[in-house]
Amino acid sequence: MRTFFLLVSFWLAGIALANSPVDRPDAVAEADMKAAYIYNFGAFTEWPESNRISFNICVLGDDRIGRSLKRYEGKLISNRRVVVARLSSLAAIADCQLLFIGESEVHNLGRITHELGNLPVLTVTDAPVLTQVGVVISLVGQRLVFEVNLDYCKRGNLKPQSNLLRLAKSVRKSD
Amino acid sequence: MSFDVLKVVFVLIGLQLAGGLACAETVRDLSDTPFEQLVQQEVVPASLLAQQISDSPSAVAIVTADDIRAYGYRTLADVINGMRGLYTTYDYRYQYMGGRSFGVPGDYAGRIMLMIDGYATQDSLFNQAYIDNSGLIDLDLVERVEYVPGTGSVTYGSNAMLGIINVVTRRGSAFNGTQVAGEVFSHGGRKERLTYGKRFENGADVLFSVSALDVNGRNRYFPAYDTPATNNGIAEGRDWERNKRFFGKFSYEGLTLEGAYVDRNKAVPTNPAYATAFNSLFAIRDENAFLNARYESDLGLSLFSSTRFYYGQYVYDAFREFSDDSDGEKYGQRRFEGKWWGLDQKFVGNWFQDHALVFGVEYRNDFRQNFRWRYLSAAHETVRTVQEDYARRTISLYLTDEIRLNDQWSLNIGARYDDASDLAPNWSPRLAAIYRPAAETTWKASYSEAFRMPNANDRSTYGAAAAPEYVAASELVFQHEFTPRLRFTGSLYRYKRTRQLVYNAVADDYLPEGSSTSRGLEVELERSWESGIRVRGSMAWQDASNVQGAQLANAPHVLGKFNLTFPVLADQWRVGFEGQYLGSRLALVQEEMGGTVPDQKRLGAMALANMTLSSERKWYGFSASFSIRNLFDRHYEVVSPFTWRPASDIPQETLRMDGRSYWFQLRCDF
Numbered sequence: 001m002r003t004f005f006l007l008v009s010f011w012l013a014g015i016a017l018a019n020s021p022v023d024r025p026d027a028v029a030e031a032d033m034k035a036a037y038i039y040n041f042g043a044f045t046e047w048p049e050s051n052r053i054s055f056n057i058c059v060l061g062d063d064r065i066g067r068s069l070k071r072y073e074g075k076l077i078s079n080r081r082v083v084v085a086r087l088s089s090l091a092a093i094a095d096c097q098l099l100f101i102g103e104s105e106v107h108n109l110g111r112i113t114h115e116l117g118n119l120p121v122l123t124v125t126d127a128p129v130l131t132q133v134g135v136v137i138s139l140v141g142q143r144l145v146f147e148v149n150l151d152y153c154k155r156g157n158l159k160p161q162s163n164l165l166r167l168a169k170s171v172r173k174s175d
Numbered sequence: 176m177s178f179d180v181l182k183v184v185f186v187l188i189g190l191q192l193a194g195g196l197a198c199a200e201t202v203r204d205l206s207d208t209p210f211e212q213l214v215q216q217e218v219v220p221a222s223l224l225a226q227q228i229s230d231s232p233s234a235v236a237i238v239t240a241d242d243i244r245a246y247g248y249r250t251l252a253d254v255i256n257g258m259r260g261l262y263t264t265y266d267y268r269y270q271y272m273g274g275r276s277f278g279v280p281g282d283y284a285g286r287i288m289l290m291i292d293g294y295a296t297q298d299s300l301f302n303q304a305y306i307d308n309s310g311l312i313d314l315d316l317v318e319r320v321e322y323v324p325g326t327g328s329v330t331y332g333s334n335a336m337l338g339i340i341n342v343v344t345r346r347g348s349a350f351n352g353t354q355v356a357g358e359v360f361s362h363g364g365r366k367e368r369l370t371y372g373k374r375f376e377n378g379a380d381v382l383f384s385v386s387a388l389d390v391n392g393r394n395r396y397f398p399a400y401d402t403p404a405t406n407n408g409i410a411e412g413r414d415w416e417r418n419k420r421f422f423g424k425f426s427y428e429g430l431t432l433e434g435a436y437v438d439r440n441k442a443v444p445t446n447p448a449y450a451t452a453f454n455s456l457f458a459i460r461d462e463n464a465f466l467n468a469r470y471e472s473d474l475g476l477s478l479f480s481s482t483r484f485y486y487g488q489y490v491y492d493a494f495r496e497f498s499d500d501s502d503g504e505k506y507g508q509r510r511f512e513g514k515w516w517g518l519d520q521k522f523v524g525n526w527f528q529d530h531a532l533v534f535g536v537e538y539r540n541d542f543r544q545n546f547r548w549r550y551l552s553a554a555h556e557t558v559r560t561v562q563e564d565y566a567r568r569t570i571s572l573y574l575t576d577e578i579r580l581n582d583q584w585s586l587n588i589g590a591r592y593d594d595a596s597d598l599a600p601n602w603s604p605r606l607a608a609i610y611r612p613a614a615e616t617t618w619k620a621s622y623s624e625a626f627r628m629p630n631a632n633d634r635s636t637y638g639a640a641a642a643p644e645y646v647a648a649s650e651l652v653f654q655h656e657f658t659p660r661l662r663f664t665g666s667l668y669r670y671k672r673t674r675q676l677v678y679n680a681v682a683d684d685y686l687p688e689g690s691s692t693s694r695g696l697e698v699e700l701e702r703s704w705e706s707g708i709r710v711r712g713s714m715a716w717q718d719a720s721n722v723q724g725a726q727l728a729n730a731p732h733v734l735g736k737f738n739l740t741f742p743v744l745a746d747q748w749r750v751g752f753e754g755q756y757l758g759s760r761l762a763l764v765q766e767e768m769g770g771t772v773p774d775q776k777r778l779g780a781m782a783l784a785n786m787t788l789s790s791e792r793k794w795y796g797f798s799a800s801f802s803i804r805n806l807f808d809r810h811y812e813v814v815s816p817f818t819w820r821p822a823s824d825i826p827q828e829t830l831r832m833d834g835r836s837y838w839f840q841l842r843c844d845f
Contacts, residue, residue: 028205028216028217028218028219028614029218029219029221029614029615030218030219030220030221030614031221031614032205032614033205033213033216033218035205036205036206036208036213037213039206040210040213043210044210064221070528070529070579071206071582072206073528074528075206083477084525085473085477085525086525087473087479088429088471088473088479089428089429089471089472089473090428091428091429091472091473092473092475107348107374108378110376111377111378139218139220142217142218142220143214143215143216143217143218144214144218145214163210163211164210167210167211167214
């Protein structure tokens with residue numbers, strides 16, 4: 001019995017050592033990178049004037065990204081302090097500036113767009129539904145790319161800056 | 176835990192720490208990286224394997240709806256048998272679960288919690304979690320099953336002492352219409368189900384389902400009763416089973432209403448009590464029902480509230496015939512009834528950076544815990560009745576804080592305080608450290624203490640001797656994703672149970688002075704391919720002792736599981752193959768008539784295989800599944816919970832289980 005424990009422990013040790021994260025030191029977890037993108041979408045957008053003290057980044061239906069975003073709390077966007085909220089219902093979405101909608105909440109998109117109307121809320125998702133949101137992030141090979149729906153942004157009087165649009169894979173606009 | 180193992184573990188942690196720290200310097204802070212550079216950077220894709228949804232710092236085992244379909248699981252017991260380190264034992268009445276530090280059928284009830292969408296389903300008399308046809312839920316309605324090994328008292332209080340089974344039901348949108356299903360299976364079994372599920376434009380989601388099961392069963396042979404006076408050991412027509420189930424769920428915005436009902440009737444072919452007559456009608460009925468209403472809302476951006484009201488009830492009916500009616504009592508009837516309600520208010524606070532606070536208060540009122548015994552004469556007239564009534568009110572407070580120390584380290588600290596009306600208050604603490612040196616690797620170390628309150632049945636059986644029992648658990652978990660499709664999970668644990676009830680000959684009573692230790696190791700490797708192949712293999716070694724320090728009965732040293740599923744016939748069908756290995760284990764100590772204590776019987780190791788073929792696509796709305804259980808028709812026995820010798824003087828330490836059996840299900844969606 002004891003020998004068995006030892007053998008398996010050594011096996012574990014082998015796996016642990018063989019796969020110390022040295023082989024790909026620069027690789028970043030997908031959720032961490034998405035969080036970085038979301039923060040940058042906020043930073044590279046011109047926001048309408050507001051009396052709020054906080055800049056609210058909300059996450060619906062994706063706990064991993066919600067957790068990753070936490071480390072951006074306290075940073076400044078448009079001179080407002082970033083607050084990250086992991087939402088469990090649609091009740092507070094109108095209070096968000098940036099709203100990330102995870103895969104499991106995409107079926108609620110109809111209601112979300114209806115409720116937000118022309119409010120200045122930038123919606124972001126990783127599902128392929130560009131017509132209904134502001135920005136879509138997707139994984140192509142080993143890199144993340146994003147597409148911007150300029151028509152949607154105009155509705156809420158949001159102005160993505162030119163360097164953001166330059167980095168986008170594509171920009172959707174009707175004219 | 177042996178010293179050597181500890182040493183190895185410490186060396187391992189040390190190495191990982193060193194590696195992690197070295198690596199920490201090379202991880203760039205993404206928040207200060209220019210966006211132009213970010214878009215050039217490669218990412219490690221998120222896992223393509225099932226991820227746990229519970230926030231537990233232990234090695235959670237997960238079975239998804241796809242697995243349920245692929246492996247033809249029909250009850251929670253089937254699901255549990257496919258999970259790492261777990262097994263079940265059947266005694267023709269109930270399925271009992273076995274796992275880390277528990278294996279004896281009587282040890283199961285009250286120590287494992289079964290939750291359906293956050294509602295704890297155990298009854299208030301025996302605290303049993305029903306995982307067979309007496310369980311509340313049809314598996315076709317299940318989205319996923321998580322088994323959280325180890326203590327859960329820090330969040331859920333009593334009953335969550337050795338583990339939690341967490342069932343998440345499907346949404347109505349998963350059906351999006353009506354589904355009818357018909358099943359036929361071996362031993363004259365059939366089942367019908369009607370399910371309706373829909374998500375409406377306004378966001379409301381509904382799910383309703385009814386089902387009925389009817390099994391004729393078969394004549395069964397029991398060697399211990401092989402005498403001319405007891406029908407040569409054959410129980411004729413005493414194996415039937417029937418159940419009816421109802422499930423309904425409605426959710427709209429933050430509100431969810433959910434209810435379930437099951438009524439299961441089973442004839443018992445074995446002779447489960449010393450005084451009853453073999454091959455006479457011994458029928459049991461289990462009725463379980465609950466209603467759970469939950470309202471979730473955001474109170475501003477950093478405070479989330481979940482309010483829950485629940486009501487539950489359980490009825491146990493039994494009818495039996497005694498072999499000796501010289502005292503004028505020929506038949507016995509039992510009716511036990513439990514009713515309870517509760518209110519739970521939970522908050523999640525995100526006020527502080529790097530802290531996630533969960534806190535709340537729960538009130539539970541077990542206002543009815545009734546036991547009724549009625550004894551009848553041969554002419555069915557009441558000769559004698561006995562009744563006992565109990566009740567309990569419990570108020571509990573809980574608080575957990577998840578603290579993010581930095582990108583790699585986080586701590587999970589919590590405690591729950593339970594104050595029951597008939598017991599001294601109790602604290603259940605937990606401390607866990609989680610270390611993620613890289614996105615693919617997670618280490619979790621935890622120490623926790625949990626307890627179990629004596630239930631109504633304990634109070635009835637042991638009287639004043641009934642007392643709480645405790646466990647202290649330490650666990651180290653290692654998870655590593657080699658690729659998003661290949662994951663390794665390893666877990667090393669030690670459980671110390673204390674204040675277990677044991678019979679003390681001097682006091683001539685039961686006293687809470689027993690203690691026992693279990694330790695073990697579990698490893699699991701899981702892999703999937705883009706082509707649809709999924710494979711999972713696990714091994715578990717455990718060394719569980721009883722209060723005497725000897726090997727615990729019905730607790731094998733080694734358990735192995737192997738699951739493989741792949742598409743066939745141009746991806747139209749899917750094959751699911753399952754292999755289960757159960758190492759040798761001891762039967763219960765038998766009561767002795769002569770005086771000398773006999774050796775405990777040891778049951779040999781055994782391996783079982785199951786195979787399922789299920790359709791991946793629908794033709795005109797039709798889909799089907801076909802399963803063969805015990806594929807190689809192995810004749811095997813399991814440990815019996817009965818310890819007395821009938822008149823034949825042959826012990827009944829084992830029960831023979833079924834050979835090969837078949838199951839066919841046809842579904843139609845419209």
